[in-house]
Amino acid sequence: MASSQDIPPLPAQPVSPAFSGPGHCRHASLASLRPPRQPGWRERLFPPRRPTLVLDPARCTGCGTCEAVCSARDGGPIRPELARVQVLRNEAAGGNFAVFCQHCLDPLCAAACPQRAITRGQDGIVRIDPRLCAQCGLCVAACPEAAPRRGPEGEILKCDLCGGEPHCVAACPQQALSFSPGKSAHWIKYLRWTVQTLAFLLLVVVLTGAVCSVRVADWSLACPLGALQNVFSSKAILLSALGAGLVLVVLALLAGRLFCGWLCPFGFLLDLAGKVLPRRLGEKLRLPAFLRNRLAKYGVAGAALGVSGAVGYQAFCAVCPIGTLCRSYGFQSTVAGAEFSLIPALALLEAGEKRSWCRYLCPVGALLGLCARIGLLKISIGASRCKKFSCMRCASVCPMGIISEQDLREGVSPRLNMAECIGCLRCVDTCPHGAAVIRFAWQKSTPAERRSAAPCGGCGAGPAGRKGGAA
Amino acid sequence: MDAEFSRIVTARAASLCVECGKCVTVCPMAEMYPDFGWETSPRGMVQLALAGRGLLSGQGLWRCTQCEACTRTCPAGVDCCGLVADLRPLAREAWGATYLAGGACASCGAPLPPAPVLAYLRQVLPQDPLDYLDLCPACRRERYIRNNS
Numbered sequence: 001m002a003s004s005q006d007i008p009p010l011p012a013q014p015v016s017p018a019f020s021g022p023g024h025c026r027h028a029s030l031a032s033l034r035p036p037r038q039p040g041w042r043e044r045l046f047p048p049r050r051p052t053l054v055l056d057p058a059r060c061t062g063c064g065t066c067e068a069v070c071s072a073r074d075g076g077p078i079r080p081e082l083a084r085v086q087v088l089r090n091e092a093a094g095g096n097f098a099v100f101c102q103h104c105l106d107p108l109c110a111a112a113c114p115q116r117a118i119t120r121g122q123d124g125i126v127r128i129d130p131r132l133c134a135q136c137g138l139c140v141a142a143c144p145e146a147a148p149r150r151g152p153e154g155e156i157l158k159c160d161l162c163g164g165e166p167h168c169v170a171a172c173p174q175q176a177l178s179f180s181p182g183k184s185a186h187w188i189k190y191l192r193w194t195v196q197t198l199a200f201l202l203l204v205v206v207l208t209g210a211v212c213s214v215r216v217a218d219w220s221l222a223c224p225l226g227a228l229q230n231v232f233s234s235k236a237i238l239l240s241a242l243g244a245g246l247v248l249v250v251l252a253l254l255a256g257r258l259f260c261g262w263l264c265p266f267g268f269l270l271d272l273a274g275k276v277l278p279r280r281l282g283e284k285l286r287l288p289a290f291l292r293n294r295l296a297k298y299g300v301a302g303a304a305l306g307v308s309g310a311v312g313y314q315a316f317c318a319v320c321p322i323g324t325l326c327r328s329y330g331f332q333s334t335v336a337g338a339e340f341s342l343i344p345a346l347a348l349l350e351a352g353e354k355r356s357w358c359r360y361l362c363p364v365g366a367l368l369g370l371c372a373r374i375g376l377l378k379i380s381i382g383a384s385r386c387k388k389f390s391c392m393r394c395a396s397v398c399p400m401g402i403i404s405e406q407d408l409r410e411g412v413s414p415r416l417n418m419a420e421c422i423g424c425l426r427c428v429d430t431c432p433h434g435a436a437v438i439r440f441a442w443q444k445s446t447p448a449e450r451r452s453a454a455p456c457g458g459c460g461a462g463p464a465g466r467k468g469g470a471a
Numbered sequence: 472m473d474a475e476f477s478r479i480v481t482a483r484a485a486s487l488c489v490e491c492g493k494c495v496t497v498c499p500m501a502e503m504y505p506d507f508g509w510e511t512s513p514r515g516m517v518q519l520a521l522a523g524r525g526l527l528s529g530q531g532l533w534r535c536t537q538c539e540a541c542t543r544t545c546p547a548g549v550d551c552c553g554l555v556a557d558l559r560p561l562a563r564e565a566w567g568a569t570y571l572a573g574g575a576c577a578s579c580g581a582p583l584p585p586a587p588v589l590a591y592l593r594q595v596l597p598q599d600p601l602d603y604l605d606l607c608p609a610c611r612r613e614r615y616i617r618n619n620s
Contacts, residue, residue: 057616057619086612088612088613088616090616095616097616097619099612099615099616106597108596108597111595111596111597112592112595112596114499114500114501114502114503114591115499115502116502134497134498134499134538134540135538135539135540136499136536136537136538136540137536137537137538137584138499138536138588138591138592140608141584141588141589141592141604141608142592142596143611144603144611144615145611145612145615146608146609146611146612149608154538154539383619384619388619410618411614411615411618411619412618412619413619
């Protein structure tokens with residue numbers, strides 16, 4: 001999404017000294033016309049919390065207290081049509097809802113406002129400057145949920161969070177509205193980079209080739225694809241050979257493709273390449289369209305097994321970038337050109353789509369993904385806390401691209417396919433509202449869903465739509 | 472038709488206009504349309520209405536957002552916004568300009584903003600699927616609630 005940065009800044013006009021004295025221009029609103037300041041390093045390292053209003057539709061009884069309190073906030077009479085929050089009651093379906101401004105990160109109303117009266121302040125609150133507003137109503141037309149509304153005298157009403165202490169939250173008798181000060185779990189990325197670095201050092205430098213196979217006492221532990229290829233090429237099902245691949249399979253059954261996001265040395269290399277490579281290479285460096293299919297990796301895995309059965313040795317391991325990288329350390333294995341050539345090519349792809357290899361091609365990831373499908377853990381984006389189109393940070397940060405921007409734009413909180421999720425927790429890390437959470441696969445993802453699972457008898461449908469049915 | 476036209480022009484006090492241009496300074500159309508000019512500005516439209524020609528066929532009537540900023544600011548008391556609102560049905564009759572008038576809500580049939588206003592929104596809004604612009608505010612809220620509860 002573009003933002004108010006797209007509005008060109010006012011050209012600096014030469015002002016004659018006679019008119020530039022202090023106090024000459026009384027238009028304080030000129031300050032709000034300037035483009036917002038770019039965040040400094042401190043804000044990037046420790047992003048400020050973003051306060052938000054959260055509605056739990058399962059608790060809302062549609063009583064309208066929030067409307068009454070909101071309309072009388074400034075000492076006026078109680079007139080629900082003057083409220084900045086709107087309660088919508090659906091008696092047929094038995095559900096209630098309150099519509100209020102989500103305080104978008106890139107407000108669409110601000111992009112549409114011809115008077116540039118709408119700005120997002122440093123405190124994260126989107127406000128309409130009444131001195132500039134012409135009441136044209138374009139903000140109402142531009143908002144996907146029509147949160148700003150027109151009052152009876154044509155004035156535009158929009159929530160300003162009461163400057164940080166919303167009256168509606170204090171008044172709500174059911175605590176359906178709550179004020180969340182925002183969340184900052186921005187330490188996960190430091191933990192992940194540390195674990196990735198240590199895993200890289202351990203698997204590549206200390207235990208060279210440990211991903212492919214490592215001997216622990218009498219057992220030789222191997223990567224699951226290698227073990228399967230072994231079975232196919234030797235055409236004998238040996239319990240020891242199958243058991244060798246079990247370590248990563250058990251990990252995947254417990255926690256999904258955690259290996260891919262946290263441990264895989266090649267994944268670490270790809271993440272590093274993505275940090276280093278310039279973004280502008282991105283459009284040119286992409287996989288051909290027929291390979292950009294998430295099912296391709298299952299094809300690669302099948303082909304690897306078939307070819308190993310035909311030639312009688314582990315065919316894929318010769319070109320496996322993970323294995324090649326693991327075995328590349330040290331003098332004795334200065335790598336043969338053909339093997340190593342895959343790695344820079346795949347790392348270059350990182351300039352375009354993140355983790356292209358892991359998304360579309362990696363057969364090891366395909367096997368782990370099959371296990372993760374029935375895994376214990378899932379990452380879910382809770383419907384009531386998620387701010388949908390107004391935020392979309394998770395979608396932009398997900399290296400596997402499994403968070404659907406389309407869903408978010410349509411106001412649905414997306415479901416994640418755990419077979420594709422590498423468990424890097426970037427979404428959990430980034431979500432400023434605490435909507436992305438780790439849950440057990442059988443859990444309803446948010447408290448709202450759990451509460452409403454049973455008592456929502458009126459509509460008969462699952463409480464959180466698509467997610468309720470699946471989880 | 473002409474009688475109706477002059478009745479509206481009289482009722483909205485267009486003849487009081489002193490061409491001071493205060494309505495032009497507050498009009499949001501100046502920011503919305505790059506080719507904002509005299510004949511599409513509030514002052515120009517009042518003058519065209521007084522002259523009695525060229526207004527019904529122009530785009531100006533349909534570019535207006537009906538914000539009433541001009542009416543509120545006019546020192547002479549011309550109801551410019553009301554003039555535009557009243558002349559729109561005449562323009563639709565005379566010119567069949569339904570393509571400018573804008574459609575109706577895809578779900579409930581309520582009138583939407585006129586086509587030039589929606590075109591402006593489609594141009595400035597960065598989001599990709601803008602299909603919600605075909606819905607009236609009430610239907611949009613309905614859809615949002617359906618998706619989230």
